[in-house]
Amino acid sequence: MSTFGKGCHLHLIDGSAFIFRAYHALPPLTRKSDGLPIGAVSGFCNMLQRYVDGDHGPDAPTHLAVIFDKGSHTFRNDLYDLYKANREAMPEDLRPQIPLTRQATEAFNIPCKELEGYEADDIIATLAHQARDAGGRVTIVSSDKDLMQLVGDGVEMFDAMKNKRIDRDGVFEKFGVFPDRVVDVQALAGDSVDNVPGAPGIGVKTAALLINEFGSLEELLDRAEEIKQPKRRQTLIDMRAQIELSKRLVALDANTPLDFTLDELELRDPDPEKLLGFLAEMEFRTLTKRIADKLGAEAPVIPEAPAPAAQAEDAPAPEQVAFDPANYECVRDAAALAKWIAQARERGWVAVDTETTSLDEMRAELVGISLAVEPGAACYIPLGHRDGDANDLFGSDKLAEGQMPLQEALDLLKPVLEDDAILKIGQNMKYDAKIFARHGIDVTPIDDTMLMSYAMHGGKHGHGMDALSEMYLGHVPIPIKPLLGSGKSAITFDKVAIADATAYAAEDADITLRLWQLFKPQLHRVQVTTVYETLERPLVPVLAEMEMHGVKVDRDVLSRMSNAFAQKMAGLEAEIHELAGEPFNVGSPAQVGEILFDKMSLPGGTRGKTGKYSTPADVLEDLATEHEMPARILDWRQLQKLKSTYTDALQGHINPETGRVHTSYSITGANTGRLASTDPNLQNIPVRTEEGRRIREAFVAEPGNVMVSLDYSQIELRILAHIADIPALKQAFADGLDIHAMTASEMFDVPLDQMTPEIRRRAKAINFGVIYGISGFGLARNLRIPRAEAQEFIDRYFQRFPGIRTYMDDTIAFAKEHGYVQTLFGRKIHTPEINAKGPHAGFARRAAINAPIQGTAADVIRRAMVRMPGAIRDLPAKMLLQVHDELLFEVAEDAVDATIAAARDVMEGAADPAVRLDVKLVVDAGRGANWAEAH
């Protein structure tokens, strides 16, 4: 055995990173014989084997160890009890796999090191220093930014996911400083993942700027007075202690007491019997065989256990085809395209993606189409690329060479895209479907990987392709940013060189296809196939049609209102300045706060986290009873909101070709199953104030048509009555009573005929509070009553309707056990924070209580929307908008009654037959020349 020194190269694998990556990259595999979850172990072993056998060239290891975390309490928790406090709980099926990964490491005969009370990062730091001091080199296998401070002097990192080494320059790219100043930057910027506080309002960019200017964190803090920006200066002076604490949290401890030496980490061969024994015990057939072959040993026989359930299976495809842009074909003529079409027909599926000039599908021009039929087998068909030489005024608009005519490609593709026997797979298919629809192609049938992810993982993480690819395929897609640039110099996709576009676009289709292959079999294992097939996927064509049809908005009405608002605001502004005795920016909450609380010394000035005064409406309303100024500011703010967000901005959203406004609904935007509306958001058009409501007068029907609005009456309270099984509430709904008055009567012992508006108002607030996961504090603030009194109301409510308490307790218990809650229709809403410690827990609990109620209501209207096109097919009526519990239609005058009848039937029966509600659903209808009248 030699002594570690010059010429030696120590590789340190961050064990936890390997485990999590393996866990997320693979489906939830279980051991056939007994159902033990082993997906992460399987992935871990594959990654370990691949790393050991990999070709590292001149960076090959002479010494190797895998380092793990041990215990949850470290010296950092003693410094700061909130450190890593917002970490998600470990998934249930991962926990039992952790000890197995230790066993796996030992089976590979690789030293496996951990130390109670220290994070793996500290052990890595200590070993890296020791190895470097002994004259050797070090490679840290991890992409964790917390380890970047160790880079330099022969220490480098290796990002196994991106297959990329990270040296001093790589660290500089990430942090804007070299490794020796990384902790300084981290101390300032903080870290929301580990809950390191840092300095409020300062991110990595600003931190690097400051550190580079002053040389070091200590120098910066000592000379903080010299900082020019006043807010930044104050923050650094005020927050000094917190920043210094942050530095101690992020700095790694390179002096952990280790009970082993570097020499013990020397690379050694595995004992075939031990390694194969372990792999066989795990029942990894493919891997056992592969390693047996390599070691020249006999593969142990793994008994073919009778599968307990159909779902248990070995790794479906552990051999992943590598992503390689060189494999992608650029399709430039009909003959080449025909080959891809034939492949799609042969398989019965094809992944499709479109590239266009805009994210707005109503304005976007088709630039190219990519297809994928198997992992790694993808192509790009450029159709609308233009020569991007901006200096050439004449050539800049010409189609680039080597593209087939757009119409020719579409003519060839149309039969495939519309063929019932060929499944079209997309990521956010609504976008592509709209693009194709504008070229007369009705894409069907479809699958959508974004919606699959939403059905399976809603609440856990986002569902964008980049995130899904990284999480589930372990591959970081080619970013679009470098291709398009940003800011003023940004270009559209048609100006991207065809070679670059091919690599990018074909990869998107490739990724989509791989995600689909991974997700498709998982849907039924997670038991969300029905959710996906009835509540998500069928919504795509329905929403696409609504969005493309749009809603007519009268520009003149908006424009006149904008002018009127501007005039009023000018008057108010002058009045406010007069009252203040000086001019200031009324639109700046900070300046408003200074005037009200400093200059005028009004009470109630609280500061937000950035140190500025907080001036929300409820605070100003309280002041407005005594003072003129806050009242005028509130008036001004209301007008400012109406003007900027609605009467001004909405005009810009009127499509010049259609004269209508085309919103975009996000199916996966809200965790509960609600839709979200963007560009513009038509789900928050004012209605609560008279002045605001008049904006709805601009939403009009075409001549000869009428706006018709149908909305569910009290749908969330009805669902609550059903789910929590509250007889009194159910009876009240059955009798058609005023539900809030009834609640008030029950709670306060007031007969219905003696009910006052004030008592009813309180009961109404409590009813809503229950749906939101009520708290004494919240109700007190809402009703502006003392907290004790609010708590008393709540206690009385629970006493009168005990089922509510049971529902809340059961829901939280369910969420804690399973990590999700469910709607009546089986939608799962994950609650990853439910077992967290600290303030997150409260949020998570209330969200868990609300989600089944809000989510079930969302499911109900989704079901109604899916059935609506069929129900009104023969009527001259169009469904235009959805606003959570309301559907807006544009209907020919003579068909209004028929449409209301048909739509009401669909909406009131939307839960049937899947769910038999104890409470009937009631739909109110209205009609008029515009949305204000119809609502």
Place this chain on the structure above:
DNA sequence: GACATCACG
């Protein structure tokens, strides 16, 4: 780009 504010259900 973070934060504060406010529009909706």
Place this chain on the structure above:
DNA sequence: GACGTACGTGATGTCC
């Protein structure tokens, strides 16, 4: 016993 609190969204303006 303290903590910080109604649930779910999106758009805008200020300020750094």
